[in-house]
Structure formats: structure tokens, C-alpha cells
Amino acid sequence: MTGKTSLFPSAAYVGFDHLFNELDHVTKHAYDHYPPHNILKTSETDYLIELAVAGFSKEGIDIELHEQLLTVTGNHISKGREYIHRGISTRDFKRQFRLSEYVEVTGASLTDGILAVNLKLEIPKEKQPRSIKIN
Secondary structure (H helix, E strand, O other), X not given: OOOOOOOOOOOOOOOOHHXXXXXXXXXXXXXXXXXXXXXXXXXXXXXXXXXXXXXXXXXXXXXXXXXXXEEEEEOOOOOOOOOOOOOOOOOOEXXXXXXXXXXXXXXXXXXXXXXXXXXXXXXXXXXXXXXXXXX
């Protein structure tokens, strides 16, 4: 017997691949808490993800959105310093956030060691609730 075996062989993964991929993603990243982050709701349609990236420069941070998966990657650029004590972590990281279908990234900024990624929920007009007039 080759390939994957399933607890539910009748499902045979038909149409459920995205669920298994999502479960795999969640289990791989369940204990990954670096860098620390906040997720804020700033209005009915606006959100903000803040990541604490002290010690990283703009050149060392990459933000990518692909198929509703927002990936923030940080690569620390060493400046040849000799540390006596290093208490601020600058290890490389890859942090991912699954975004809802209608969430768009509207911008990003880096200020005082905090990377802020701005998000906006934009539901198309045809998907919004509407009133039906009774004749």
C-alpha cells in the first residue's frame, strides 16, 4: 500500500485537502511565539498586526501575501558588533497569519522596533447583506 492512509478512508481526501493542510500548518506553528505580536481591531473594517522586531532593519524584513497567507520573514543583518551580553533576541524568524477571504493588506511601517501591518476587510457589494423589498 502506497501513499497516505486516512482515519476516514471513505473521505479519501477529496475536497478536504485544504482542511488537512490547515491542520498541518496549525500543528507546526502552535508553539512558535517569536517574535511576539499583537492583533488589534481598530475599526469595524480595519485591523493591525504589530510585531516586536527590535534589532531588525527594514532591509532585513520581508512581507509577502500569497493565497491569503501573510508571511513576515526576518533576517538579522549583523553589523560586526562584539557583544558582552546579548539580551535582545535577533534570531531569524518566519511568522505566518492566515487572512480571511476579503482581508487586504493596505500597508506596513516600522517604527521604534514595532512592525505594523495594516489590514482592511473589504466585502464586495454583491456579498454584503441586502434588504429584499416585499411587493
